[in-house]
Every structure is written in C-alpha cells, then in structure tokens.
Amino acid sequence: MNCTQCPVSCGADRTLSKGYCGVSGVKLAKYYLHPFEEPPISFKNGSGCVFFCGCSLKCVFCQNYEVSRAVRGKDFTVKQLAEVFKRLEDMGADNINLVNPTHYVAHIAEAMSIYKPSVPVVYNTHGYEKVPTLEIADTFTDIYLPDLKFIDKTLSKRYTGREDYAEYALPAIKFMAKKPLDMRGDGKMLSGCIVRHLILPLAAYDSVEIVKFVSTLPEGVYFSLMSQYTPFGDIKDFKELQRPITRREYNKVLAAVEEYGLKNVFLQDESSSGKDYIPNWDF
Template identity: 70%
Template sequence: MNCTQCPVACGADRSQRNGYCSVQGIKIAKYYLHPFEEPVISFKNGSGCVFFCGCSLKCRFCQNFEVSRALRGKNFTVKELADIFKELEDMGADNINLVNPTHYLSHIKEALSIYRPSIPIVYNTHGYEKIESLEEADEFVDIWLTDLKFISGELAARYTSRPDYAKYALPAVKFMAEKQPLFSDEGKMLKGCIVRHLIMPLGVEDSLKVVEFVSTLPRTVYFSLMSQYTPCGDIEGFPELQRKITAREYKKVLAAVEAAGLENVFLQERKSAEKDFIPKWDF
C-alpha cells in the first residue's frame, strides 16, 4: 500500500519502509486507562487510550515527543491491536481512545474488523486530516476529539513541519463538527465532537482567531480550552516556548470564549501545565 492517509500523501509503501510519519507498521508506546481527558471522555473508569507512535505534523513542542518523534514504543500486529481493544474493554474502559491515529487508519480498520468493542471509539487527532480519510474513519468513529492548533500559517510553519496546517484542519474540523452529540443517562459522551485548543506562549492573537472560528461551528460542538502548555520537545532556539503561558494570556482567551457565547466549554486548571500529567511510556 502506498500511503496517502494524511495530507502529506508521501506515497511510501509502509510494508517496506517508513512513511513521512517515521513509522512502517503498528508501533505503540502505551495503552492504559487514562484519567486526564475531558470528564465526559475519561468519565468514571478512564479512557482506554492507545498511544500510537510517529506523526506527520512533527510539532516542536509536543509533550509526547518521545513517542511522536523519538519513536519510543513496541511493534504490534493487527491481531495484537485488536487484542488490545478487547483488553481495554475488559479492564472497564469507558471508551477506546485512538491517540494520533491518522497514519494508522488502515491498520485500525482491519483490527476493528477482527474485534469491535461495544464501547465508543474516540478518534483523538491533531486535526491535520484529509476529508477522504475522515469519511473512511466515520464508519467506525463515535467521538471526534480533535485539536485545532493554529489558524496562522506563520505559526504552523515555525512550530510544525506543515505550514499548510489550517488549509486542512479547518475543513476537517467542520466535517467532524457535524457529529451530533449523544450522552448516557449518567453523562458519559457516547457520540459527538470535542474541539481542543492549546494556548501557546505569545500565541494569544491566533487563539482569538481559533475561538472566532469555533463560534461558527454548530452549537452542539464542545470546545476544550487547554492551558497545559509545558516546555518540552525540540524547542532549543525558540525562547518564547521556554515558558508556560501567563495568567494574563489565559484570561484574554477565556474572555473571548465568554464573549463569543460558546455554551459547551471545558476549561483546564492552569496547574495542569506540569510534566506530571504526561504519561510514563511503557515500551
């Protein structure tokens, strides 16, 4: 298969060599019940997260740098991935949370054809997606959990390998936003869309543009404003990324959220900006 699953469309035969995402087959860094997603996702027992290795976006500031760039992890077969889904379900996971799944779409579909859990499937993405791939994933996805990192092409070029991030992310988020929400009687999300945005140091003006864009989406969309930025990754030579966001930066973006009248909003406490909240990788 010549891989065209993400917008890079590198065409690599990933049965033979690495794609632009830096991986061939299935490589996973960790799977477990994760307690620190949005409350409607982690819910009571935890979200059954599967952390996939590699990435086509290559953010310099990635808090999962060891996984996305350094590729710390272990190789698995499709059958073993299906077994992981079942194991997480048997552990009591409230859902199966596919973290960074874009370049594993074909593997995930094959694994789900072997075993399809009865709990919701969460597609946890950076937002740099092709509509064609999302349409394919929509066959099995219950919940879209997507980042919207930047509107600015300048910031995308400075902090990622993809200056065209917004060109793909904005229509992708619009597509995902069409998923109508459904909740259990206890308040667990069963279907829907959550759009996440991480406020960056000196990034307030772009964050305001993100809020403006989100305000144009259907009101059924949930917005998660994240203040957890922690200096890590490959940020040498980027002095602005050497610090956490300030209270003033956070309050300015929060004021824009309130002014936009967004109704379904998750807010992070600023104390979440600690490395203690980054998973400890198993493999």
C-alpha cells in the same frame, strides 16, 4: 500500497519502509486507562487510551515528543491491535481512545473488522487530516477529539514546517463537527465532537481566532480550552516556547470564549501544566 492517508501524502510503501510519520507498521507507546481526559471521555473508569507512535505533523513543542518521533514503542500486528481494544474493554474502559491515529487509519479499520468494541471509539487527533481519510475513520468512530492547533500560517510553518495546517484542519474539523451529540444523563459522551485547543506562549491572538472559528460550528460541539502547555520537545531554538503561558494570555482567550458566546466549554485548571500529566512511556 503507497501511503497517502495524511496531508503530507509521502507515498511511502509502509510494508517496506517508514513514511514521513516515522513508522511503517503498527507501533504503540502505551495503552492504559487514562483519567485525565475531559470528564465525558474519562468519565468514571477512565478512557482506554491507545498511544500510537510516529506523527504526520511533528510539532516542535510536542508534549509527547518521544512518542511522536517514534523513539519509544513496541511493534504490534493488526490482530494484536484488535486484542488491545478487547483488553482495554475488559479492563472497564469507558471508551477506546485512539491517540494520534491519522497515519494508522487503514490498520485501525482492519483491526476493527476483527474486533469492534461495544464501548464508544474516540478519534483523538492533531487535526491535520484529509477528509477522505476521515470518511474511512468515520466507519469506526463515535467521538471526535481534534486538537485545533493554529489558524495563523506563520505559526504552523514555524512550529511544524507545514504552512497548510489550517487549510486541512478547518475543513476536517467541520467534517468531524457533524457527528451527532449523544450525551447520557450521567455525563458520559456516547457520540459527538469535542474540539480542543492548547494555548501557546505569545500566541493568544491566534487562540482568539480559533475560538471565533469554533463559535461557527454546530451547537452540539464542545470546546476544551487547555492551559497545560509545558516547555517540552525540541524547543532550544524557540525562546518564546521556553515558558508556560501567563495568566494574562489565558485571560485574553477566556474573554474571547465569553465574547463569542461559547456554551459547552471545558476549562483546564492552570495546575494542569507540568510533566506530571505526561504519561510514562513504558514499552
């Protein structure tokens, strides 16, 4: 099968060779109970994160650079992937969190046919998605956790090489936002959509446009504003990315959140910036 799961649609036969994403079969960097997601996701026991290697977007500032470039990782069969889901559930995971799953949707769907977790399944994505791929993912997904990175084409072209990011991400997030909200009284999310956004240095103006877009989504959609940007990845040629965001940049985006009337909002503490929040890749 020639792979067309992501918008790049490279057409690689991933049973024989690597695609644009940098991987062929299933390759994982780590799986564990992660305590640092949004409160309804990490909840009490932690989110059962499965970190998939490779990436179809390849942001230069990637906070998980070694993983997205598939430098680290271990090969798994589809059956072993299903066993990972079961193992995390047995460890007490409040959900199964598929981190960067876009280029693995076919593999994940097959693994879910072997073992479907009884806890919610989270689709944790960079947002660069094709709706037909999401329609397949929707068969096993309870919670969508997209990271809306850019609206400005200049930014997406500069930092990912993909000028069409917003052309795919905005319709994709509108699709994900249709997932009905089911939030338990104790604060655990069973179903729904949380749209994330990471503020970048010198890009607060684009963050404001993203806040404006999120304000048009259905009322039950949550917004998670992240201030954790840490200079990381391949940024030697991008001077503007070689510092954390400033208080002034953060406040500008906060003002937009208030201006556009967003109600269901998670705000990240500024102390969340730093490499301490990046997992150790031990595979």
